[in-house]
Amino acid sequence: MFSRHVTRNISAYCHGEVSAEEAREFTAHIMACTKCRTRFEEIKLGIKFAEQLPQLSAPDHLWLDLEPRLGMIPSPQSTPARLFTRWQTQVAAIAAVLLLAAIVGVWCVRRDQKPVDVKAQSWSVQRIKGTPRINSNGVVGSGELAVGQWLETDGNSQAQIAVSSIGQVEIDPNTRVRLVETQPTEHRLELARGKMSARIWAPPRLFFVDTPSAVAADLGCAYTLEVDEQGASLLRVTSGWVALELKERESMVPAGAACQTRPGIGPGTPYFEDAVPEFRHALVKIDFDNDPEVKKVALKELLDYARPLDTLTLWHLLVRVDTTGRDKLYDKIATFVHPPAGVTREGVLKLDQKMLDLWRAELEPTWNRYTFPKQVAETYWRMKNGVHRRADNLQRKMFRW
């Protein structure tokens, strides 16, 4: 997976110009490679800017200026046999002008006045129970959640949202969400409080959820996200991967793992939910306690209780502790999975990104305990998008394990 970077194919992937097999390799690689993922974000931003480029309208006088100059062009045949009669060509010209004006008009309205086209800028909402409300209006049966609108459930209501054509989100009681954006290159919800469960069958980084203390970026997965009244959140991933981000801080959370966030701090460190309680309590102290001494003691306790699977947590902590702590983490991870060729203690202590990525690649098979659902999601996404060519091949690979 790490032998070939995919940076050259990013634009082609975003424009749907790669084969199903290439898309599969791309998504698999990009989830594991920090370098390619960073570049992917950059190119996606460039694409979003390029999409803002308008088509301009030529000035009306252009034909008037041009027509006299056509007289200077020699006639191609001495006695041209006209295919169209004069009135036919005039009618065709007028029809073409009117049709084009209509096309451009419709296009401009759709492009420049997007809020007017509510359907294209909204997601359908299905009531599950009670009376969910969209901007204070009760949803009876089903409704539309437009960009900028809030969907709110009380203690007795629940709703389901269709996330464009890429997934579903279930909204639990006492939850407040807002549709921030829905575009081909990005779909974004804001979860102000409460709990939501998302199932997404799309390429990575198309679906985002903003919370008060981090942004959850979908990498082809299913997960639940809870936000409490203080703005702290808890992410629990049930299949695939989710990235939690705030500024430079990022946590990659695989299936079976969870991650907490706090306002003003951002995402904590991911951990597998079946880790022993002592390990999890120590991690909360390392992530969110302000006292360096408490953190130091907690790190020792965490290392005592760590299992091979917990290298997920240990690897993430490498960049979040001081050099002394990093040295201890290096030793502990090395007892479970030896650093691969090219990875040295000195390099890891200096946070050499290439070395960190190499070691992570070596560790990752241990963390991927639930790879099957992710591949199902990928396959489903391709099916939904009409990409069937390599489906058989993909299924063979899926069931190989």
Next chain:
Amino acid sequence: MEQRALMADQIINGQVIEACQRGDRDAFRVLFETYKDKVYSIAVYSIGGDKSVAEDVTQQIFLKLFTAIQQFRGDSEFTTWLYRLVVNACMDERRKRRRLLPWGDSFMSTPTHKKPQEKQYARVEIAEAVQLAIGELKPKFRLPILLKYVEGLSYEEIASVMGCSKGTVASRLNRGHGQLAKQLGHLREHAFQEE
């Protein structure tokens, strides 16, 4: 956007092209009305944003088109043939202008040079900033971007227009997007997160 290109092709069928080849002015008019906005847009973005020069270039392109249309034999799509003409004309014009002016001097010389610190960027201002950034790209990165986003062409069509491989188109678009992201990165929040 691709649908627009398709509809334009449906209007410009073989009969219109044949009529143009026989010198039928009304057929020329149909052709002109169909493609004038596309050609003008590429001209504006390609020659540095000076709209009066872009008007001249657009006229030159159509004059060339009407003169050369007899040579169109239908071996390729008409749009591919047309855009090849447009791309070549814009490159020629740029070469001519480079002898007179340092590149980029005239681009959006009107009030588009907003300071990045300005907090409120309206959609129009973002579009202008994008146009400015596009103008600063090298032609080999700029033209594939224009053909993709203004004309809505596929990679294969762009490759055919530019006379290169699909892989080259992918690579140039990639680099073009990367440069746009770098140049406009400071607008990210204004452009996409405060809408």
